[in-house]
Amino acid sequence: MNNQINLKEYIREIPDFPKPGILFRDITPLLAEPTAFQEVIDRLTDYYRDKKITAVLAAEARGFIFAAPLALALGARFIPIRKPGKLPFETRAFHYELEYGSDSLEMHTDSIHTDDRVLIVDDLLATGGTISACIELVKHTDAEVVGCAFLIELLFLQARHKMNGCDVFSLIQYDSE
Template identity: 45%
Template structure:
């Protein structure tokens, strides 16, 4: 199955000049959703991963399924103010300002092997902040995984100390 064809492109959303890559169409297609989740499972099932770290919000969808299939824990990284217990935070830069990501202080035990997963890597802001959070807690990052990569926005260049895997790219499109 060509999973790329299952991603809806919405022109000029949320602002003019942006093409938004909508994964809700992939997630609502049972075959495409299953195949996507199975690709990640096959990639990581032999790697002795301790935790999957999913980034708010669509990273939760794929990350939770992957953690379930691997029989390991799932750790959410959320935007500031959304986690109920003690957290650490990391500020990151956006084109129009800044954002803050948080993780519970007790979410990762030092030395645990983790995979970080999100739906998309664009400029690298949220993944960069998440990598810093996991490392602050002593996690050993095996890989950062994405459904979509937008290489024109050079997000991969922001993550120089972790391996990156993406299922598909939308370059120059």
């Protein structure tokens, strides 16, 4: 695997977006390059291939981009986690507190089974709020969270330590903003 693509080359940095002082890591150049996008899916598949994943879960929206093809590659079900009111069937919700307010995530009540081995996927691990909520949502089903996978991890925010013991795997890390 010495010929791996340098995925960081496909991440565009946008200063002061969405507000002043934030350096946004834009994944759209990577998504626009099929070879780089395929490399992401291949590396994630290689890492999780032998972990007996039965379901791949992602919160909307950018997590869907990576989770759906990864689920196919692993032969697992894809489970979308959505904001309230977006799923048409009976749902289970998890409400969580943010720095300034609260939020909720929902999934269909029949999407996860107690014997499932679940992988949670997102594009970016920053503060960890959404992923922690996804972990809690899965825990309420008695299924096992096998890991949390990300394209990008912002190490300086130290969210990995807030993941309730979840094994965290990321392909690109940034040590500072």
